[in-house]
Amino acid sequence: MKFTVTRGAILQRGLTHRCPNCGAPTLFVAGSLFTIAPACADCGLKFERDEGSFLGAMSLNYGVTVCGFLVPVLVAYLAGLLAGRPAVILAGLGAVGFPILFYRSSRSWWLMNYYLVLPHHLPANQRQIAAGEDANT
Ligand SMILES: [Zn+2]
Numbered sequence: 431m432k433f434t435v436t437r438g439a440i441l442q443r444g445l446t447h448r449c450p451n452c453g454a455p456t457l458f459v460a461g462s463l464f465t466i467a468p469a470c471a472d473c474g475l476k477f478e479r480d481e482g483s484f485l486g487a488m489s490l491n492y493g494v495t496v497c498g499f500l501v502p503v504l505v506a507y508l509a510g511l512l513a514g515r516p517a518v519i520l521a522g523l524g525a526v527g528f529p530i531l532f533y534r535s536s537r538s539w540w541l542m543n544y545y546l547v548l549p550h551h552l553p554a555n556q557r558q559i560a561a562g563e564d565a566n567t
Pocket of ligand 1: 449450451452453454470471472473474475
């Protein structure tokens, strides 16, 4: 099936925090760092699909924090590149700071992952059914 919005476009829009459906800039409320808009101001795509849908974003944020920050600090400590005290301080600061800095991306990346797997769920990829056409064809 050929889509109007390709997986490449979904990937690009997800990485740049844009609406996966129309590419309008930012999923977030203007002037807010952490408040996601309920829907796209341009096309109306709901960003919060259902309550709890962004638990996955929290899991993604946790996983990236652990794998992308805490494990490298641990490896640097074990390899002797960092002493114990600086490693603990760095890990502590990173465990709090990294998820905050990654919050916006985790929300956008989670939404991107959903539509990368199910691109036909985007309204832009759903074609109109012609008069007399069966919806299952
Ligand atoms: Zn949109």
